[in-house]
Every structure is written in structure tokens, then in C-alpha cells.
Amino acid sequence: MRFLPRLVISAALGIATFLGWRLLLQSPTTGQGGDVSPKMKEGFTLTLDTFLHVQQLRKKRLRAFCSQPGRVTTLPRSQEERAHLLSSLRVSTKLDLLYCQVPSTGMEGWQQLLGKLEEKENVTLQVPIPYPQSHALETRLSEFNLTAIEAMLGSYTKVLFVRDPFQRLVSAFMQGMGGSPSFSSFVQDVLDSGQHNARENWKPLVSLCRPCLVQYDYVVMFGFLRQELGHLLRRAGLPADIPLREFTDTQVRWTYSWLSEQMFSELSLQQKKQLSHFYRWDLSAFLFSSSLLSDLLSTPETW
Numbered sequence: 001m002r003f004l005p006r007l008v009i010s011a012a013l014g015i016a017t018f019l020g021w022r023l024l025l026q027s028p029t030t031g032q033g034g035d036v037s038p039k040m041k042e043g044f045t046l047t048l049d050t051f052l053h054v055q056q057l058r059k060k061r062l063r064a065f066c067s068q069p070g071r072v073t074t075l076p077r078s079q080e081e082r083a084h085l086l087s088s089l090r091v092s093t094k095l096d097l098l099y100c101q102v103p104s105t106g107m108e109g110w111q112q113l114l115g116k117l118e119e120k121e122n123v124t125l126q127v128p129i130p131y132p133q134s135h136a137l138e139t140r141l142s143e144f145n146l147t148a149i150e151a152m153l154g155s156y157t158k159v160l161f162v163r164d165p166f167q168r169l170v171s172a173f174m175q176g177m178g179g180s181p182s183f184s185s186f187v188q189d190v191l192d193s194g195q196h197n198a199r200e201n202w203k204p205l206v207s208l209c210r211p212c213l214v215q216y217d218y219v220v221m222f223g224f225l226r227q228e229l230g231h232l233l234r235r236a237g238l239p240a241d242i243p244l245r246e247f248t249d250t251q252v253r254w255t256y257s258w259l260s261e262q263m264f265s266e267l268s269l270q271q272k273k274q275l276s277h278f279y280r281w282d283l284s285a286f287l288f289s290s291s292l293l294s295d296l297l298s299t300p301e302t303w
């Protein structure tokens with residue numbers, strides 16, 4: 001019975017290779033095409049109204065999640081604790097932007113985009129406090145002092161990238177992390193090592209990005225980045241005439257939905273239940289349509 005899943009995975013890999021590994025693994029790209037067309041070649045055009053409406057819904061859900069007791073909502077006084085808590089948060093002081101850096105959520109394309117924007121901008125934006133112009137990309141929020149962090153959290157445009165936790169897990173496995181021979185043993189390793197020892201590739205987004213402490217202005221969803229980021233850039237007052245072709249997540253999403261179902265079927269019921277418990281906060285803070293794990297959350301109220 002182990003033959004069939006493997007056959008299916010092999011077929012998936014074949015398709016993935018056909019689409020290009022770049023799509024599946026979202027690794028940084030170096031190719032520079034000449035496509036600057038703002039028109040969407042594939043999929044749909046998202047209107048501004050729909051974009052704003054969807055943002056309201058996502059933030060409403062997040063606020064409901066954050067109103068539960070026990071959420072981290074304040075900045076620690078100690079520098080060390082802050083460094084730990086804010087370790088995934090990055091800022092661009094040049095663009096007045098803050099974002100949470102999580103692998104496999106579209107980050108590579110986003111950082112390339114910011115690089116291009118920073119080149120373009122030449123410091124025309126108003127910076128609330130005169131920060132030294134350090135190399136802005138990948139600057140850690142925790143490098144700044146408390147006063148500066150508070151100012152940035154208050155005034156910067158804050159962006160959170162989210163992706164279905166199970167798909168993040170599949171992505172980590174496909175990238176060969178953990179070195180497990182099968183997906184099921186990889187999942188078992190993840191479960192056994194627990195939340196605290198989880199690598200950022202599969203650690204829950206709520207733990208990495210602290211969405212109850214950082215009041216994100218935009219929650220963007222993997223699978224819709226190309227559509228959503230155009231509106232986001234314009235709303236944030238950034239040049240939106242930049243090509244968004246690095247964002248191939250729409251195609252990746254379809255491959256992954258299919259691949260995820262195959263891999264999910266390799267897991268035992270126990271593992272599935274433990275995984276949905278492992279990701280219970282992400283599943284309640286964000287709405288992932290058709291997430292394989294959300295149906296298994298038996299008692300969603302017991303956080």
C-alpha cells in the first residue's frame with residue numbers, strides 16, 4: 001500500500017518539474033524578463049473594493065482571535081525578550097514598511113520587490129524620526145530601541161503574509177528539511193519536537209509574527225499575492241507600476257492543493273489531529289479556505 005502514495009508523489013514531482021522547481025519551491029529568481037504589463041495574464045482582476053472588503057474580514061477575524069485572554073499584546077521591556085519575540089519582524093526604514101519574514105509565504109518575491117522599490121524611491125517618503133539610513137532590507141525590528149520600535153509600530157505600514165499551515169509543512173518537506181524519508185515521519189518529528197523547537201519554516205505564524213502585538217494593516221494570502229500586492233502598494237503610497245511577475249504563487253497554489261491532499265492521506269488520524277492542535281492558533285486567527293486541518297479541530301474554543 002505504500003506504493004501508490006509514492007507513485008502519486010512521483011507524478012506530482014514530475015508535474016512540479018514541468019512547471020519548474022522555481023514555482024514549487026519559491027526560490028529566489030535571477031532571470032529578468034521584459035514583462036511590465038500591469039494586466040493579469042492568468043486568473044482574475046481583484047477590484048479595490050473587494051480587496052478592502054477582504055482585508056476587513058481578515059482583520060476582523062484576527063481581532064476576534066486577539067480578544068481572547070492570554071495573547072501577547074505588549075512589548076517586553078527587556079531587550080533580550082524583545083529580540084526573541086520580534087525575531088521574524090523586518091523593517092524597511094526607507095519605505096516605512098514593516099513585515100513578518102516567514103519562509104514559503106511569498107517572501108522571496110516580496111524582498112526582491114522591496115529592493116527594487118528602495119532603489120526607485122531615493123528617500124522621498126517622510127520618515128517620522130530621523131533614523132540612520134542603514135541597509136534597509138532585512139533590517140530586524142529588534143535592532144532598534146524601545147522608543148523607535150514603538151514609533152515604527154505606530155506609523156509604518158505593516159504587512160503580514162499568511163499561508164495554510166499544512167502547505168507550509170509540505171513545502172518544508174519538499175525542500176528536504178528534517179531529512180526524513182517519508183512525509184509521515186517528518187510530521188512525527190515536527191510533532192515530537194514541539195512548538196518551542198519548531199523551525200521558522202513550520203512554526204505557527206501566530207508565534208512568529210505576533211499579530212496581536214503588531215496591528216497589521218494588511219494580511220495577504222498566499223495564492224493571491226499578485227492581485228493583492230498591487231492594491232497594497234498603491235494604498236501604501238508606493239509605486240505600483242512595478243512588475244509583480246515574481247509572484248507565481250497562484251500556480252503554485254493549485255499544485256500544492258493537490259499535493260497536500262496526497263500527503264495528508266499518508267498520515268494517521270492521530271497525526272492529523274495532533275497537527276491541527278499544533279496549528280490551532282493559526283487556524284483560528286486566519287481563514288484558510290479548504291484547509292485540510294481545520295475540519296479536525298474538535299473543540300475550537302479550548303485554546
Ligand SMILES: *[C@@H]1O[C@H](CO)[C@@H](O)[C@H](O)[C@H]1NC(C)=O
Pocket residue numbers: 119120121122
Ligand atoms: C536616485 O538617485 C540616483 C543617484 O543619486 C540617481 O541617479 C537616480 O536617477 C535617482 N532615481 C530616481 C528615481 O530619482
Ligand SMILES: *[C@@H]1O[C@H](CO)[C@@H](O)[C@H](O)[C@H]1NC(C)=O
Pocket residue numbers: 131132145146147148
Ligand atoms: C533610540 O534610538 C534613536 C535613534 O535610532 C535615538 O535618537 C534615541 O535617542 C534612542 N532613544 C533612547 C531612549 O535610547
